[in-house]
Amino acid sequence: MKIIYWSQSGNTEKMARLILEGIESEGKKAELLEVSSVSLDDVKNEGILILGCPASGAEELEESEVEPFVKSLERNIQGKKVALFGSWGWGNGEWMTEWENRMKSYGATLISEGLTVQECPEGEDEDKCINFGILIAKSE
Ligand SMILES: Cc1cc2nc3c(=O)[nH]c(=O)nc-3n(C[C@H](O)[C@H](O)[C@H](O)COP(=O)(O)O)c2cc1C
Structure with missing residues (x-):
């Protein structure tokens, strides 16, 4: 399992560490990775992807790293289980x-609602x- 996240001020990063x-605590292993250090090849063999990004822009994903990475998952994420999380401020x-709807439209299965x-x-x-x-x- 890989936990891939972007965080500007550390809130989403803290969520990632707690996840x-x-x-x-369930005896499973996961790798914590910043989205800038990940490419599509790193996720191709993963059955479960855990992705984190705070609310950015105007209710958008962070545009320079997260948005292109998420876009690259289109046609590469069918049948995978995905869990989304992120921190927000005022929206x-x-x-x-x-983000959830987009992942579903890419053919991924959400393990649960996104955690905010x-x-x-x-x-x-x-x-x-x-x-x-x-x-x-437990979903693994
Ligand atoms: C440029 C910018 C845009 C933001 N846009 C939103 C937004 O649209 N909706 C919202 O709820 N919070 C927004 N926020 C607040 C962040 O989502 C919030 O502070 C979050 O905790 C930051 O997480 P991080 O510490 O992982 O970067 C924005 C913050 C910044 C700096």
Whole structure:
């Protein structure tokens, strides 16, 4: 399993680390990778992809690294299981809904609804991230 993320101020990165903690608590392994260090070849053999990006632009994916990477998944992600997560600030979560619909239209199966946390995960939100990791681990 690979957890591939982009994070400007560390909130989505913290989510990624907590998700990893949840996966590892189930005795499973996952690799934590920044999207800038990943190419399509790295994901071709993965059955499960865990992707993280905060709400950016105006309810959009981050445009310089995440958007092109996600676009590259089109026609390369059929039959894979995908879990999406990301932090947000002030919007309505539209970026995540659109991202989910896009992944489904690419032929991926969502393991669950995308996990969204406002700003930095603390308290209950930390538990949500860990539990998301546990859910992903159990779906393997
Ligand atoms: C340029 C920019 C655009 C943003 N656009 C949105 C947005 O459209 N909707 C929203 O809810 N939050 C938006 N945010 C807030 C971030 O999603 C939020 O601060 C998030 O916690 C950042 O995550 P990160 O620390 O992983 O970078 C934006 C932040 C920045 C800097």
